[in-house]
Amino acid sequence: MSLSSTYARLTLLALLSASTFYCFYKSRRLKLLKISLNPKDNLNANPISSSNKGKLFFISQTGTSKTLAQRLHNLFKLNDLLFDLIDIKDYEPEDLSKETVVIIIASTWEDGKPPSNASFFANWLADSADDFRVGSLLLSKCKFAVFGVGSTAYGGTFNAVAKDFSRRLRELGANEIVEVGKGDVDGGELDGIFDQWSGKVLRILKGGSMQNGLVFSNGCTGGESDNENIEDGFESEDDENGDVESGIVDLEDIAGKGPSRRSNTVAEVNGKANGQKEMVTPVIRANLEKQAWLLQSSCFPCIYLFI
């Protein structure tokens, strides 16, 4: 081997070492970097979503689901569980990734579809779950339960919306704490089935666990035992004022978020404005860049092998 080729190889090796070092340094910095949320965004933020309370959503056209949701909300209050009761049409679905507990009471209408005022939310869930760039960890911090209000008279589409929401939320990484409740307005027993389902949800939120479909309770009002603290990540009456949101977000946490109703992109992604889908939203871009970088770093050892 000639001297010049040895020098060339050494120079190449030095260059690669330097760039590898630089890349590792950059990657470490990226990991440590916390970005402050833009104060302007905070001003525009939906006040409902800014709290760390659980969210109790209803999707209703003629009021049945809304009434049940109000009943559940009262039951939660009696048990010191703080929930925001929200009509789904007033909620920005991109905030879902911040939620820790989500309960949904949803009715099904014609052709197994939700009422029209919930179609934005339903489309957002479906689009996000089907989008491989969004990822199945988007809602991994979220526990949820869904109760459907429908009618067996509609056969195959009985409670289709509730079942679909449950599937979509699971696809996005959320943890279902109680199996979908299936209320039947025509077959009777709606109240009984709802109360049974509510009881299960309540016991789980109060710290009970679930095994083989059975809930093991740690106690709740109206039940056998005392009030215990509920699960991690969820706010109770006692610590409502204790925790102030830090206002910082880890880059890794926001990677993969879906479309938003706030920005112009949102309407495009959901086909609301002009029916055209945005291929890469800023957050998806961040996610893709991160993945590309990881791929690149993992390939460096291969380059050395070729030298």
Ligand SMILES: Cc1cc2nc3c(=O)[nH]c(=O)nc-3n(C[C@H](O)[C@H](O)[C@H](O)COP(=O)(O)O)c2cc1C
């Ligand atoms: C026109 C019409 C279509 C419906 N389609 C379905 C359906 O496909 N599947 C189902 O489970 N229930 C269906 N239902 C039953 C509704 O879900 C039921 O009336 C429910 O109480 C409505 O809840 P809401 O008052 O909260 O909107 C339908 C009801 C109507 C009036």
